[in-house]
Amino acid sequence: MTKSIVGELRSQEILRARVESGVAPEWVRDHWTTFREGLLGERNGSPFPCFFGAESVANGDPLYTAVPSMTDKDALLDLGRTLLEYLDRWQDHSERASLVTFFKPPERPLTESEYHDSLWHILQFLHVHDPEPWPEDIPTDPDDSRWEFSFGGEPMFPTCRAPFYRTRKSRYCPVGLEITFQPRKLFETLNVTADTDAGQHARDVIQGRLEEYDGVCPHADLGDWGVEGDREWPQYMLSEDESQAPEECPINVTREHPKSDLISDVRRPIPSVRHAR
Numbered sequence: 001m002t003k004s005i006v007g008e009l010r011s012q013e014i015l016r017a018r019v020e021s022g023v024a025p026e027w028v029r030d031h032w033t034t035f036r037e038g039l040l041g042e043r044n045g046s047p048f049p050c051f052f053g054a055e056s057v058a059n060g061d062p063l064y065t066a067v068p069s070m071t072d073k074d075a076l077l078d079l080g081r082t083l084l085e086y087l088d089r090w091q092d093h094s095e096r097a098s099l100v101t102f103f104k105p106p107e108r109p110l111t112e113s114e115y116h117d118s119l120w121h122i123l124q125f126l127h128v129h130d131p132e133p134w135p136e137d138i139p140t141d142p143d144d145s146r147w148e149f150s151f152g153g154e155p156m157f158p159t160c161r162a163p164f165y166r167t168r169k170s171r172y173c174p175v176g177l178e179i180t181f182q183p184r185k186l187f188e189t190l191n192v193t194a195d196t197d198a199g200q201h202a203r204d205v206i207q208g209r210l211e212e213y214d215g216v217c218p219h220a221d222l223g224d225w226g227v228e229g230d231r232e233w234p235q236y237m238l239s240e241d242e243s244q245a246p247e248e249c250p251i252n253v254t255r256e257h258p259k260s261d262l263i264s265d266v267r268r269p270i271p272s273v274r275h276a277r
Contacts, residue, residue: 105176142249
């Protein structure tokens with residue numbers, strides 16, 4: 001029964017039902033509980049900074065998966081297959097359907113540095129086993145302002161929550177690593193990219209809420225994709241302690257393709273994520 005959540009793509013409705021019925025593993029329950037409370041609750045009298053994310057969770061828009069390891073090859077291959085399924089289905093599910101990924105917590109507490117290593121190991125693994133070529137219009141140099149992690153031919157913004165955050169509680173998860181994958185098309189659909197008035201207004205509102213919610217100034221690495229001088233990769237997992245964060249992007253991206261055939265580009269036949277039980 002745990003396979004109905006772990007290693008699969010599921011709607012929020014199904015995830016919540018599995019958690020409330022006691023079917024989901026305890027670590028999935030803990031992830032869901034803290035994730036929902038974090039996005040829908042308040043801190044310092046302020047709501048969660050990203051109002052798009054909060055509204056999407058309130059409306060049941062996201063899709064979810066749970067991954068039983070941050071390092072196991074088979075678990076990460078399953079993540080790659082699930083991510084491909086998500087890219088096929090998210091727009092039919094909801095225009096705000098990001099993919100929220102819960103990872104089973106490690107056996108021992110990890111340092112901030114180890115969480116950075118874990119994130120980039122996962123993204124590098126996905127890149128190496130990506131069945132689709134790196135998009136032609138996305139640079140391979142992470143220091144280019146138009147670089148963005150891509151998978152399945154789609155540029156996307158993966159943002160993390162993790163246990164090591166002490167002050168930036170908007171990024172804090174007490175359980176383990178969480179990665180929310182958001183395709184660039186999602187931001188374009190909502191008309192909130194950096195080159196639009198709506199996008200700039202959204203950024204101003206979010207940064208104002210960030211300062212209230214976290215009680216500290218917005219992180220210096222926050223920026224906009226495609227804006228000269230801004231880099232996207234440090235924003236995926238913002239640093240709490242700069243000495244533990246990577247100085248250079250720890251991913252090696254090439255256009256050489258294919259690198260691996262372990263993730264098939266054949267999508268697994270699964271029922272609708274909205275109604276599957």
